[in-house]
Amino acid sequence: MSDVAVIGASMTEFGRREAWVRELLAEAGTACLDDAGVSPEAVEHLYVSNMASGEFEGQTGVPNALAHDLAAVPAYTQRVDQTSASGGAGIYAAWQSVASGASEMTLLVGGEKMAHRTTGEATDVIASLTHPVEYKQGVTLPSFAGLTARLYLDRFDAPRESLAKVAVKNHANGVRNPHAQFQKEIDVETAMEAPMVADPLRLYDFCPITDGSAALLFCPERVAREYTDEYAVVSGVGGASDTHVVHERVDPTTMGGVVESGREAYEMADVGPGDVDVAELHDMFTILEFLQMEGLGFAPEGEAWREVERGTTEIDGEFPVNTSGGLKSKGHPLGASGVAQGYEIYSQLVGDAGDRQVEADVGLACNVGGFGNCVTTTVMEAAR
């Protein structure tokens, strides 16, 4: 097990926010330092997970501005971008900064401000990560999700309702999360009858467009003990890419980046899927929750839907998935999402998850860039 600890975490309210990304990042960063009781002068590296502040707001160089706002100058600053997996990539970068000895106190803040743009404008920015030919042919990320969902349902004889039940579960969890964008339960009927987006997926199979920020504070475990007894350890982390052109994948219902990044994270942590008590999966589309459950070994191939039908992944089930509400209900401010997954796992491990608290010693977060183009998986464990 590595000796990189997480000693503080925070997230802002997710939703439509009247603040620029710089302000959102400062809000989360300040709250995270407060949570850990660490002064900004102690921060040696400051990483910002963000996909597109330049495209969304015409502002770049945000990490430097944030160092100012947090009074963390002369901390080293850098932006980490891995499109919609920028947050998970930030966790990996922060882990590397501490594990390499480059930094003894690394603050990671992820954030995105995008809800001031129209859905069309935001989609154009997000779609710029895909292969330009696929996009020009009309094959957007939601299209891939629809095609993959149709194939999955057909191939594994799964009922359409099983996808709706992912949305229902995650909306129910979101109601318990004061930071979630949607504070609203839905039922299966509502999800099944919502407007069609990409057949067979309907409105509630998709995450919303969201503003928000989240933060995590990393240090060596020996430093962590100087501050607190309640911390988590990043025991495993891994990252992997898959084909950039989605149609080149041999098996569209297997996410290669999920499988490979999970394998790396499990190996580093010396645990397996059976050891994991709680997981945050990247449910940008409901179908992705199935594919990640299978890719990470939480269900055999083609059988994740059965676990959802059984209630296994509900908050009071055997293996709760997306207790935070997931991207579906909590919202998906690109660069923040992976960091917010880390916030949820950390909160579960240290017993700070409030109405969402489950029993957990080992947690996992999986953050997906593009349509699985690059994926990071993180295993965290409660300090012992």
Added chain:
Amino acid sequence: MSDVAVIGASMTEFGRREAWVRELLAEAGTACLDDAGVSPEAVEHLYVSNMASGEFEGQTGVPNALAHDLAAVPAYTQRVDQTSASGGAGIYAAWQSVASGASEMTLLVGGEKMAHRTTGEATDVIASLTHPVEYKQGVTLPSFAGLTARLYLDRFDAPRESLAKVAVKNHANGVRNPHAQFQKEIDVETAMEAPMVADPLRLYDFCPITDGSAALLFCPERVAREYTDEYAVVSGVGGASDTHVVHERVDPTTMGGVVESGREAYEMADVGPGDVDVAELHDMFTILEFLQMEGLGFAPEGEAWREVERGTTEIDGEFPVNTSGGLKSKGHPLGASGVAQGYEIYSQLVGDAGDRQVEADVGLACNVGGFGNCVTTTVMEAAR
């Protein structure tokens, strides 16, 4: 000394290129792997230093596309952005990936495609890194350079010609570099009489707008020895920020990020400025070469200009600076520049610098983001 080695390097021709950034990155990445004799399947982490492919080309997710183009899938991919210091930040990230044990073969490729945009458009993208109020008041990066140069010349009683001599030297070096954008010598008179840009700085005090890419391949030293006897070691690396708002700096002729990142790099490498044989400094503006020479201890405060007057920093001088031609003559494709500095130092250390070859066992590269908003310094040494 750390055990992170560089076993291969490459750079494309810099200048106006009829290719998109993805193609430039693939060109440099392929050449780097060829240079090292390493197959793409061996690459575990693939980092792309790039400031603004989204803004310049409407394309994001470039690291994933590059993994495809290099046949490096399922390598982990990530973009590193620290504005004009993205390349140096990439070196730091690649070093961390190897030093932490996360990767045993990390390919770093930096690149930018910007010369298809007008100077005004490119300037708007670059200026988005500055404080929005300073920019709206007309204080662009060239303005800061002009103000700082005026202060420096006045405060240290330096002749205007000393700045021109930086440009003359770097243009002369660029002629020896087949990859440099400008293959043209200039004389002091030409530089002194060129059109005024930001008083007292004139046209030849500024770097051009450039397309290009460069790459470096990192691995643990024990792995390096499996491939080659000719490699370099990254013996020290450091990074630091300075105030985001430039006018908040107490002393405008001292670059805090340069001083602090240099201190860290020297400390890790256990060397001092007197041990360094050759340096690549970030001469986006001629005045910056003076400030970095002083900030890194190559000259006392206010005396770098005397070394330039004495010819110390010429290619056949005691301490050659910017043998590559520097940003001034080689060009400045933002995300590529810091990586290309590493390429030059590596080439000098392994004896591959052709007509620019100097005697060097220890080299240093300093990459400056914004107007010193964040800086990385790298010390490399020839393998022993």
